[in-house]
Amino acid sequence: xxxxxxxxxxxxxxxxxxxxxxxxxxxxxxxxxxxxxxxxxxxxxxxxxxxxxxxxxxxxxxxxxxxxxxxxxxxxxxxxxxxxxxxxxxxxxxxxxxxxxxxxxxxxxxxxxxxxxxxxxxxxxxxxxxxxxxxxxxxxxxxxxxxxxxxxxxxxxxxxxxxxxxxxxxxxxxxxxxxxxxxxxxxxxxxxxxxxxxxxxxxxxxxxxxxxxxxxxxxxxxxxxxxxxxxxxxxxxxxxxxxxxxxxxxxxxxxxxxxxxxxxxxxxxxxxxxxxxxxxxxxxxxxxxxxxxxxxxxxxxxxxxxxxxxxxxxxxxxxxxxxxxxxxxxxxxxxxxxxxxxxxxxxxxxxxxxxxxxxxxxxxxxxxxxxxxxxxxxxxxxxxxxxxxxxxxxxxxxxxxxxxxxxxxxxxxxxxxxxxxxxxxxxxxxxxxxxxxxxxxxxxxxxxxxxxxxxxxxxxxxxxxxxxxxxxxxxxxxxxxxx
Amino acid sequence: xxxxxxxxxxxxxxxxxxxxxxxxxxxxxxxxxxxxxxxxxxxxxxxxxxxxxxxxxxxxxxxxxxxxxxxxxxxxxxxxxxxxxxxxxxxxxxxxxxxxxxxxxxxxxxxxxxxxxx
Numbered sequence: 001x002x003x004x005x006x007x008x009x010x011x012x013x014x015x016x017x018x019x020x021x022x023x024x025x026x027x028x029x030x031x032x033x034x035x036x037x038x039x040x041x042x043x044x045x046x047x048x049x050x051x052x053x054x055x056x057x058x059x060x061x062x063x064x065x066x067x068x069x070x071x072x073x074x075x076x077x078x079x080x081x082x083x084x085x086x087x088x089x090x091x092x093x094x095x096x097x098x099x100x101x102x103x104x105x106x107x108x109x110x111x112x113x114x115x116x117x118x119x120x121x122x123x124x125x126x127x128x129x130x131x132x133x134x135x136x137x138x139x140x141x142x143x144x145x146x147x148x149x150x151x152x153x154x155x156x157x158x159x160x161x162x163x164x165x166x167x168x169x170x171x172x173x174x175x176x177x178x179x180x181x182x183x184x185x186x187x188x189x190x191x192x193x194x195x196x197x198x199x200x201x202x203x204x205x206x207x208x209x210x211x212x213x214x215x216x217x218x219x220x221x222x223x224x225x226x227x228x229x230x231x232x233x234x235x236x237x238x239x240x241x242x243x244x245x246x247x248x249x250x251x252x253x254x255x256x257x258x259x260x261x262x263x264x265x266x267x268x269x270x271x272x273x274x275x276x277x278x279x280x281x282x283x284x285x286x287x288x289x290x291x292x293x294x295x296x297x298x299x300x301x302x303x304x305x306x307x308x309x310x311x312x313x314x315x316x317x318x319x320x321x322x323x324x325x326x327x328x329x330x331x332x333x334x335x336x337x338x339x340x341x342x343x344x345x346x347x348x349x350x351x352x353x354x355x356x357x358x359x360x361x362x363x364x365x366x367x368x369x370x371x372x373x374x375x376x377x378x379x380x381x382x383x384x385x386x387x388x389x390x391x392x393x394x395x396x397x398x399x400x401x402x403x404x405x406x407x408x409x410x411x412x413x414x415x416x417x418x419x420x421x422x423x424x425x426x427x428x429x430x431x432x433x434x435x436x437x438x439x440x441x442x443x444x445x446x447x448x449x450x451x452x453x454x455x456x457x458x459x460x461x462x463x464x465x466x467x468x469x470x471x472x473x474x475x476x477x478x479x480x481x482x483x
Numbered sequence: 484x485x486x487x488x489x490x491x492x493x494x495x496x497x498x499x500x501x502x503x504x505x506x507x508x509x510x511x512x513x514x515x516x517x518x519x520x521x522x523x524x525x526x527x528x529x530x531x532x533x534x535x536x537x538x539x540x541x542x543x544x545x546x547x548x549x550x551x552x553x554x555x556x557x558x559x560x561x562x563x564x565x566x567x568x569x570x571x572x573x574x575x576x577x578x579x580x581x582x583x584x585x586x587x588x589x590x591x592x593x594x595x596x597x598x599x600x601x
Contacts, residue, residue, distance in 0.1 A: 042591040128551050135558045139565055149572045156586050159569050161522060166562065167511060170528045176506055181497065182549070184543050232589040330495065 002065060005165060008056050009064040009071050012049035012079060013119050019045025019111035027105040029435050039094050042108035046087040046115065055081055057367035063086040063125065067187060070125040074479040078122035080149045084113040085248040088339060089446045092346050093240030103147050109148075111244065114140035118252045122259075127176040127186040127213075129289045129404070130256065130423060134172070134220070137252075138165050141245060145237040157236020164229040168219035175212035178205050191264040210268045210318025211275060217260065220253030222433065224282040227306045231290075234302035239354050242298055243342035247335055262317065269319050276316045277409065284413055289419035290299055297345070297358050299421060304382065307420050308334055311384075314413055315397040318404035322475075326400040329474050333381075333463070335394040340456030341378050344371055347449040349442045358427060363436035368445070372431045374457040379461045384417055396471065496538030503531035514580050518573075522566050529559045 007014070023041055024407060047431070053076065062071050067460070069075075098401045113136060120133030132276025142165065146158025176186060183190045194206055201252060219226040233240055259268060293302040312334070315326040348355050348364070348371075355361065365372035381390035507528030514520045533552040542550025573581050 006496070011588060128554060132554060132558065135562070139561055142565055142569070146569055146572060149578070152576045153588050155569065157574045157575055157589055159518070159586060160589075162566055162569055163518075166525045166566075167508070169562075170504075170508070170525065170532070174535070177500075177532050180544050180548060181493070181539040182546055184539075185547065186551070280484055296488075350556045405578075457563065 004313045004331075005062055006064040009062055010069065011020040011056055011420065012083065013116060014370050015049040016045055016051055016083075016112055016116045016119065019048070020109050020116065023109045023112065025104065027312060029108070030155060032090065035447040038105045038108045041461065042088050042112055043045070043087050045112060046083050046090070046250045050080055050083045053083065057092075059339060060126065067189070068124045068126045068129050069120075070479075071123065073479050075123040078252070079119045082115055082122065082248060082252060085108060085251075085335070085339070086111060086244070087223070087250070088452060089240065089243050089248065089342070091354070092243065092343050092452060093447070094448075095346075107147060107240075110140045110144050114144065114249075115245070116256065117247045118248065121252055121256050124256075125188050127179060127191070127264075128189070131169075131172060131176065132349045134256075135169060138169065141165075141241075141249065144241045144244070145233055147241065153236045154238070157233045158295075159447055160236075161233045164219070168216040168226070171212045172216035175216070177211035179213075182206055182209075188260075188264040194267055195267045207268065207271055210265055210272065213260065214257070214265075214272070214275065216389075218255055218279060220258060220432040221250050221308045221309055222253075222302070222306050223279045224286040224306055225287065227283065227309075231299050231302040231304060233303075234298045234368055235296055237298075239342070239346050240296070242301070243346060247338045247342065250305065250309075251331050254309075254327065257477065258327060260317075261319065262324055273317060273319075275314065276319075277406075278447065280308070280310050280317065280414060281409065283307065284416040284420075286310075288416040290422045294423070295357055295359070297360070300358065301341075301438055302425075304339035304420070305354055308382065308388040311394060311397060311417070312451050314406070314409055315400040317406050318400040318411065321400055323400045323405050325471075325474055326396040328478075329471060330397050332474070335387045336456050336459055337378050337381050337390060340374065340453055340460070343379075343449045343452040343456065344375055347445045350438070350440075352442070358430055358432065359437070360374075360441075361431050362434035363440060367440045371445070374453050375431060376428050376458055379428055383421045383424045387461075387464040389460045392463060489583060493542040496534065500531045500535040500538065501536070505526045505568075508532060511547075515584055518570055518581055521583070522563065522570075526563065526599055530554065575598060 021042065023038055023045075026041070027038065037181075056077060063069065066367050073333045088106065093107075102387050115296055117135070117140065119139030121130055121137065124130040124133055128259055142158055142162045145161050146155045148154045175331070178311055179191050179194070182205060183194050185191070203249045215226060219229070222230040234246065237245065261272075265272070287305070287310055291303030291307065294303060312327050312330040315323040315330070317323065318326075330355040343357070348361075350360060361375075377388060381388035384390045398413065500556070507524045507526075508526070510524035511521050512522070536548040536552045540546065540552075560599055571582060577585065
């Protein structure tokens with residue numbers, strides 16, 4: 001029934017899954033488990049999967065497992081994004097010298113399984129497969145958030161995440177059950193053939209189901225008004241889990257959102273314009289205004305992520321032009337910038353404790369001048385100041401929207417950029433001008449973290465040299481060439 | 484009796500499952516006290532979706548819906564296991580009361596300051 005080619009196409013997923021199972025068994029049988037060995041195995045599994053992905057790189061003609069998955073170059077790139085992103089976060093999060101009980105074996109297994117779920121999400125071509133991948137990822141994330149089960153804040157964050165995530169997955173499920181009732185199948189291609197002209201009731205049902213499915217994905221990517229979980233969950237989870245949720249998980253949510261809009265829901269887009277407009281406008285407004293009053297750095301990152309999501313989603317309104325491509329480029333640049341930010345935040349500590357308040361960054365410019373400069377570059381990029389990469393990200397998005405005549409939305413976005421600049425600039429001010437209250441930040445920064453900070457800062461600065469080439473590469477990957 | 488059997492179509496199943504789904508969601512919204520009740524409501528909504536799949540599959544004479552129902556049932560079991568584990572962890576850390584309204588240690592910073600001063 002299934003060909004050998006099917007299994008070869010899913011080799012990366014199989015490697016990640018067996019890596020996770022191997023780690024789990026090893027955790028049961030090996031009594032003297034050192035954190036470093038399980039960490040090494042997890043990173044090796046991810047890199048092995050990445051190698052397999054490169055060696056089995058195929059053209060889009062193969063749709064593995066009777067078209068339950070797609071194998072186009074966009075899916076390949078997204079899978080390697082997940083693999084490399086997860087591997088980088090695992091490397092960054094590894095601090096064997098810190099004397100905190102951190103459940104390393106469980107952490108690594110859950111990270112691998114969550115990465116597997118995300119890989120399934122980005123390469124799914126069937127709503128049921130997408131649902132299973134989404135649940136695999138979400139269930140792992142609930143546990144990861146609550147992994148320090150002796151701390152009330154962690155468990156409470158996990159519980160909130162679980163409840164709200166459960167509602168989101170229910171909405172998604174109900175939506176796809178209606179798709180199934182209308183079309184008799186859940187594959188993207190069959191759902192794409194549905195149009196709202198087929199009878200009055202069928203049209204209404206299709207539109208409601210589409211909204212339910214997209215709402216569930218808006219939850220995954222923390223777009224307002226589905227963002228309520230983000231600040232609490234971000235604040236309660238530890239920094240390494242947050243690094244995963246705020247970068248890889250969020251970008252995967254956007255990728256799936258874009259793929260659904262591009263292929264199965266293409267015929268609905270004309271009706272969805274109001275929804276997308278509201279999503280973008282609300283996200284940037286809520287994220288920019290609510291972020292201004294935060295003192296906790298993780299909460300600030302949550303609101304910053306919400307407002308960045310709003311800026312990215314502006315371009316979805318311009319779906320007739322190059323809107324989706326612009327969103328993808330925006331998210332790629334956001335992803336790289338945030339990796340740099342987290343590489344910094346994960347390595348900074350004061351008296352062996354990871355920093356949690358913005359005021360903890362005071363004195364960074366005197367104790368670690370280079371890192372303060374890098375963080376300042378990242379903040380300028382997030383604001384969107386030229387000549388950093390974030391400027392071009394916003395430029396693409398704004399141009400795509402203006403080209404389709406949504407000038408008002410872009411003006412509002414520019415206004416909100418100025419508001420959001422308030423909290424990004426406050427971080428720079430605290431680093432350079434405030435004096436620390438208690439002691440200096442801990443001196444040594446891990447070599448891996450240094451390397452990632454350096455590389456991401458270099459990307460952010462040097463992007464100005466070849467923005468056109470980056471854009472062309474993304475365009476050549478885009479899946480719309482398929483249909 | 485026979486007339487009734489003839490008129491029981493896919494629409495009726497759809498209405499029943501929609502009502503069950505909305506009851507489940509509504510129960511999660513209005514219930515502000517017990518986490519266990521919230522989980523029960525979640526399960527109810529999930530079963531409503533499975534009913535939907537099973538009914539559609541039956542009336543279309545298609546197997547895929549039944550398979551989807553089985554998959555969703557499995558995921559629901561895994562989700563319930565994780566939810567109950569979280570409840571146990573929360574129960575150990577609290578004073579023996581796990582109410583939804585007690586989950587308030589995570590807050591916006593300005594609200595937290597108001598809380599302290601009051």
